[in-house]
Every structure is written in C-alpha cells, then in structure tokens.
Amino acid sequence: MRIGIVGLGKISGAYLTTLASLPGVRVTALADRDPLRAVAARDHAPGARAVPVDELLTSDEVDLVLNLTIPEAHAEVATAALRSGKHVYGEKPFAMDLGQARTVLAGADGLRVGCAPDTVLGTGTQTARKAVADGLIGTPTAANAAFTSPGHESWHPDPEFYYRPGGGPLLDMGPYYLTALVHLLGPVERVVAAAGRARDIRTIGSGPRAGTDFAVEVDTHVTGALVHAGGVVTTLTTSFDVVASTQPRIEIHGTEGTLSVPDPNRFDGEVLLRPRGAAEWKALPPSAGYTGAARGIGVLDLVTNHRAGVPHRASAEVAVHVLDVMETLLSAAHRRTGLAVSTTCEPPAPVPLDEVAVDGRPSPTA
Known part of the structure; x- marks a missing residue:
C-alpha cells in the first residue's frame, strides 16, 4: 500500500524509520505546512516526493494518508483524505472532540480509518x-x-x-x-x-x-x-x-x-x-503481541487485515471511544459530577505472539 505522510514534525521520524523496514507498505509522498520539512524527510523515504498538502491528498500515487499533523488539524486532514478516496491512519487524539470525530467517520464510506496509539x-x-x-x-x-x-x-x-x-x-x-x-x-x-x-x-x-x-x-x-x-x-x-x-x-x-x-x-x-x-x-515471558514492534506497526496491521478482509486493531472505533472517555472526564471535572460515556466499542482481537523474521521485521498475524 502506497502511503502519503502529512505532517513531518518530531514524531514523523519514528514512523519513517519503521515504515522503511516493513513489508507491504511504501512511502510515496510527503507534505508539511513547512515545505522544507517535507524535502528533508525524503532522506528517510527513498523515492518519495515532497509535495503540497492538497496535491498529496488527491494524488493517484497515494492509497493511505498517514496523518501526523497537530491535533487541531487531525479531523480536517482526515476528512479531506477520505473525501479523496484514501484510507487514513492518524496520530492521537482522533479529533478535537466527539463532534469532529463523527464527521470524520461519516465520510469513511467503506474506507479504512485507523488511529494511534499502536503501542x-x-x-x-x-x-x-x-x-x-x-x-x-x-x-x-x-x-x-x-x-x-x-x-x-x-x-x-x-x-x-x-x-x-x-x-x-x-x-x-x-x-x-x-x-x-x-x-x-x-x-x-x-x-x-x-x-x-x-x-x-x-x-x-x-x-x-x-x-x-x-x-x-x-x-x-x-x-x-x-x-x-x-x-x-x-x-x-x-x-x-x-x-x-x-x-x-x-x-x-x-x-x-x-x-x-x-x-x-x-x-x-x-x-x-x-x-x-x-x-x-x-x-x-512475552506471550502475545508483535515482537520488536515500533511506531507504524498499526499501519501494517491495518494494511494486513484490510487484505484479509477482517477488522484492524488500531481502529477508529476504539480511538473515538477513548476520545469520548477523555471528553467526558473533562466535562465531569468541570461540572463536578459523574457522567455516562455516550459511546462504546468492542476490544480489538488480541495479537498472538509472532516470530521475528530473519531480517528483523515483525511478521504480522491477522
């Protein structure tokens, strides 16, 4: 799956390092509000082009948008990517509030939407x-x-x-x-x-x-x-x-x-x-989970399970519920009362213990 990254701040280095070693994914485009950041990031993504954000979101060379922008931009970028027919995986939090989150999900229309953390x-x-x-x-x-x-x-x-x-x-x-x-x-x-x-x-x-x-x-x-x-x-x-x-x-x-x-x-x-x-x-001793994982394993889990036709684990459903819990906590604190959480989710499928391949890459288990 071809990946375009929007937002080349501090956390992007960890993703670029991981994605460069994972099977089944390739970074093809890089964009940032500071164009020089996108140009500099090409050193960690051989063959990727540094392009404006709008061009990345509509590019035929991008299948999935990795949204590493600041929280204020998470929902806007995700919505635009989905509107262009791209799968989306974003950094946490999923959006600024539950209203924004629901707007993002309304535009998914069968596309995959994932969200950190994948730790x-x-x-x-x-x-x-x-x-x-x-x-x-x-x-x-x-x-x-x-x-x-x-x-x-x-x-x-x-x-x-x-x-x-x-x-x-x-x-x-x-x-x-x-x-x-x-x-x-x-x-x-x-x-x-x-x-x-x-x-x-x-x-x-x-x-x-x-x-x-x-x-x-x-x-x-x-x-x-x-x-x-x-x-x-x-x-x-x-x-x-x-x-x-x-x-x-x-x-x-x-x-x-x-x-x-x-x-x-x-x-x-x-x-x-x-x-x-x-x-x-x-x-x-370790008895479950991706061995040797790093930031970006959630993207691989999404891609692998998309191909298998089963739910991915770093899911929008969990991320939106977590956002709702946080929003409800803050509201309860400010109102000095207890509050019900309006959403729920199914815990994702557990990750069986996998073996590390000889080249050091995690071998995903769907």
Whole structure:
C-alpha cells in the first residue's frame, strides 16, 4: 500500500524509520505546512516526493494518508483524505472532540480509518492482556493508571500545542493509557473526575526559542474514576504538574493477584505478576503481541487485515471511544459530577505472539 505522510514534525521520524523496514507498505509522498520539512524527510523515504498538502491528498500515487499533523488539524486532514478516496491512519487524539470525530467517520464510506496509539499491539500490553484472559489474577476488580511528568516544554522546541485545546496531559498521554485499559478491561461506561492546573504561564526550555514564555490554556492535572462495562473500577491520573513519581504506570488487581503492566507508551516491557499468597513478583515471558514492534506497526496491521478482509486493531472505533472517555472526564471535572460515556466499542482481537523474521521485521498475524 502506497502511503502519503502529512505532517513531518518530531514524531514523523519514528514512523519513517519503521515504515522503511516493513513489508507491504511504501512511502510515496510527503507534505508539511513547512515545505522544507517535507524535502528533508525524503532522506528517510527513498523515492518519495515532497509535495503540497492538497496535491498529496488527491494524488493517484497515494492509497493511505498517514496523518501526523497537530491535533487541531487531525479531523480536517482526515476528512479531506477520505473525501479523496484514501484510507487514513492518524496520530492521537482522533479529533478535537466527539463532534469532529463523527464527521470524520461519516465520510469513511467503506474506507479504512485507523488511529494511534499502536503501542498496545506490542508484547507489553498484549502479554498483560493474555494474562488477564487466562485468569492469572482471577476476576479483575480494580485498576490504577498514572502518567505524571513536569511537562513537555523542557525538551520540545515548540511545546505550545500541548497546552492548547486538544492538548494537555489527558488528551496527549491519556490515549496510551485508556487504549491499553480498553484492551485489558473493556470499554468505559461512566466516569467521575476533577482537574486543575499548577500555573498559567510556562517557559520553553530547549531549542532556538528557549526562554520564551507561553500561556497555558488547558488543565494540566486530571484525575478520575472510570467504571468499565464489566464493573471494574480504574483510577486514572494524568499530569504535567508532577516533578517526579514512583507510581506504577498501570496495575490490574484481581481476586487472585495483581498484574503490573509496562509503560503503555512503549511496545514492550516487563509484565509482573504477584499471585495471592506469593512473597515476590514474577516476571512473565512475552506471550502475545508483535515482537520488536515500533511506531507504524498499526499501519501494517491495518494494511494486513484490510487484505484479509477482517477488522484492524488500531481502529477508529476504539480511538473515538477513548476520545469520548477523555471528553467526558473533562466535562465531569468541570461540572463536578459523574457522567455516562455516550459511546462504546468492542476490544480489538488480541495479537498472538509472532516470530521475528530473519531480517528483523515483525511478521504480522491477522
């Protein structure tokens, strides 16, 4: 499948590296609002052309548009690509709000629409998912999930969009955690939440604009309780206001044990099990997931399953539900009440453990 990439910012490097080594896909076109970025990216996509955005979206040499733009542009670019008959795979969040998301999906008309994160397809989350499904912790009863950091302005040279509508710790990092929780425990039915921000002005800490102040327009600490369809209650915290923390990323608690799940922003990582009565944690060997995966494996999963005629895993259905959960959390926090989540989804098919091919590429299993 021929891929055109729109948006050649920081995350694009990871995608370009992965896509260059994957079978069944080829990057043919590159576009960015800064044309020089598109030209520079050609070094990582041999044979790809640097073109204006409008030309890429209508090109006969593009089958799928990989949408790596900033959140404010996600829905606009996706809608335009679908209108031109292209499949779409985008970065998270799926859109700025549920209304935009529904507009995007209304234009799909049989085309494939996928969305990050695809980190949940790696051996970390998938091994944990298999452990839960196999009953290693008994019946799941509760979970806790936490992303905490002092913010992205210390390392990102243009961090303002993280602190504007569509950003913040919940919409930026929440998709990793919530998508993993959907895979592990199923969709979310209702939430309660609280939110706030530590300060209204932040300062860029790196790059040519270091020392520049900018305004914070969104909540930078959001915490909530999520009730999953099966009755499991998850406590979730996302924050740009924490200097340091020793909290685990995700823990799943059951009637017969507890599971420590690795960072959902990574594809792999150690899954730890502490059965009831055990004195120590036990590391579980990888038992499910794409081995050696990296950003872009969701694109390959979409392409492979499109050819097989079955649902792909990094799906719009899951991404829209996750967006709805985040939007509902923020609304519940601001209204100081509990709210029902209006959407639901089926957890994607689990990923069986695959073998790494001799050339180091993941071998997809539909």
